[in-house]
Amino acid sequence: MLETGRDPLRQSKDLDDGGQERCSVHVWEMGGKEGKSERSDAESTFRPDVVKSIEEEMESLSDELRELSLKIHDHPEIMWEEKYAHDTLTAFMRDHGFDVTPHYLGFETAWRAAFEVGKGGRTVGFQSEMDALPGIGHACGHNLIAIIGVGCAIAVARAMKKHDIAAKVVLLGTPAEEGSQGKLKLIDAGGYKEMDACLMAHPSGGPPCSAGTGSSLAFQALTIQYFGHTAHAAGAPWEGQNALDAAFLAYSALSALRQQIKPTHRVHGIIEGGNWAPNVIPDYAKCRWIIRAPTWAEVEVLLGRVKKCFEAAALATDCRMEWSEQAGNYDVRQNECLASRLTQAAVGGSTDFGNVTYELPSLHPSYAIPTEPGGGNHTALFAKAAATKEAHAVSIQVAKILAITGARLLIDDNFMAEASSIS
Ligand SMILES: [Zn+2]
Numbered sequence: 001m002l003e004t005g006r007d008p009l010r011q012s013k014d015l016d017d018g019g020q021e022r023c024s025v026h027v028w029e030m031g032g033k034e035g036k037s038e039r040s041d042a043e044s045t046f047r048p049d050v051v052k053s054i055e056e057e058m059e060s061l062s063d064e065l066r067e068l069s070l071k072i073h074d075h076p077e078i079m080w081e082e083k084y085a086h087d088t089l090t091a092f093m094r095d096h097g098f099d100v101t102p103h104y105l106g107f108e109t110a111w112r113a114a115f116e117v118g119k120g121g122r123t124v125g126f127q128s129e130m131d132a133l134p135g136i137g138h139a140c141g142h143n144l145i146a147i148i149g150v151g152c153a154i155a156v157a158r159a160m161k162k163h164d165i166a167a168k169v170v171l172l173g174t175p176a177e178e179g180s181q182g183k184l185k186l187i188d189a190g191g192y193k194e195m196d197a198c199l200m201a202h203p204s205g206g207p208p209c210s211a212g213t214g215s216s217l218a219f220q221a222l223t224i225q226y227f228g229h230t231a232h233a234a235g236a237p238w239e240g241q242n243a244l245d246a247a248f249l250a251y252s253a254l255s256a257l258r259q260q261i262k263p264t265h266r267v268h269g270i271i272e273g274g275n276w277a278p279n280v281i282p283d284y285a286k287c288r289w290i291i292r293a294p295t296w297a298e299v300e301v302l303l304g305r306v307k308k309c310f311e312a313a314a315l316a317t318d319c320r321m322e323w324s325e326q327a328g329n330y331d332v333r334q335n336e337c338l339a340s341r342l343t344q345a346a347v348g349g350s351t352d353f354g355n356v357t358y359e360l361p362s363l364h365p366s367y368a369i370p371t372e373p374g375g376g377n378h379t380a381l382f383a384k385a386a387a388t389k390e391a392h393a394v395s396i397q398v399a400k401i402l403a404i405t406g407a408r409l410l411i412d413d414n415f416m417a418e419a420s421s422i423s
């Protein structure tokens with residue numbers, strides 16, 4: 001649950017007219033005190049007029065954002081195929097006065113939307129993820145991430161204009177979070193270089209009105225191929241080198257290894273093959289595995305132990321092994337300054353945003369949307385939850401928090417300096 005007190009990022013439970021619990025977000029107030037409060041100088045210098053503008057803008061955008069969210073939800077597209085989302089979101093940003101670059105940095109479904117007031121100000125970045133999962137649609141709620149990014153960018157831009165704040169806001173449309181590390185490619189192509197900080201939020205299951213700024217797990221995906229030799233499984237098995245046995249032995253060795261690794265570590269995978277028949281010794285098997293741990297450093301250590309399991313299996317079966325590692329996804333280094341008011345860590349999955357957090361001050365809170373039992377991320381039930389009015393309402397509240405945090409980074413030198421010093 002979130003903290004209470006004079007807390008800019010706190011949420012609290014209120015009762016709506018029907019007696020139902022709903023979430024509300026309370027943002028910075030000046031407080032009654034003059035001079036230094038125990039919280040920080042930055043809090044007392046931040047602009048309540050800007051906060052008010054952002055809250056009002058977000059409320060006024062809410063219906064349009066809901067429509068946008070449902071459009072994306074109803075057209076699920078998997079990694080690198082987010083064409084409908086790309087076209088819909090870029091058109092929306094253009095209609096709202098942003099300078100839009102489609103197919104950004106040569107990626108078909110990436111895009112950038114920017115809005116600048118004056119010259120020489122700082123740049124805050126937001127992100128809109130767009131991709132769905134094969135077969136189960138928007139089961140990670142990226143339609144909500146998309147509209148949070150859109151809402152934040154527009155609300156901050158309007159506040160900049162209204163209050164004459166020299167600054168730039170950049171919204172990136174980031175493809176292929178699910179399984180293809182789209183953000184790593186955007187980082188390599190320089191997509192984040194212009195930003196002083198970058199913010200996004202991700203829906204998840206969890207207690208009502210909760211949010212968290214825990215890390216996510218760092219992960220390394222692996223592909224291991226075994227090459228053996230076919231033989232008649234009954235007539236001349238001694239002539240074979242059994243690649244399926246190699247994959248099976250590696251699987252068994254990893255199952256044993258799992259008893260000796262930390263509870264926070266994960267090793268999981270599958271075996272694939274083709275043209276297998278029970279009377280032929282298989283000469284090929286492919287293993288796809290993922291290693292996860294709270295930090296990248298731990299992944300690297302675990303990787304060495306995992307590799308031994310695969311090598312041992314190759315040795316035992318006299319198969320040749322080919323080992324390949326995908327680019328690593330780092331853990332999310334939440335910026336402590338930005339996250340200091342949010343509590344309750346939630347760790348489970350991994351995200352390509354982790355690599356962004358190694359590049360610049362960043363924040364990636366997760367927040368709970370109402371789900372049915374057993375309906376966490378990557379389930380069909382979560383896809384259903386991501387389209388509800390309740391999920392939208394919570395997302396709008398979260399968008400206000402992120403947008404206000406972003407605006408503060410643009411305006412408040414102390415806050416920005418503090419965030420930069422610990423990134
Ligand atoms: Zn996901």
Ligand SMILES: [Zn+2]
Binds near residue numbers: 141142202
């Ligand atoms: Zn996701």
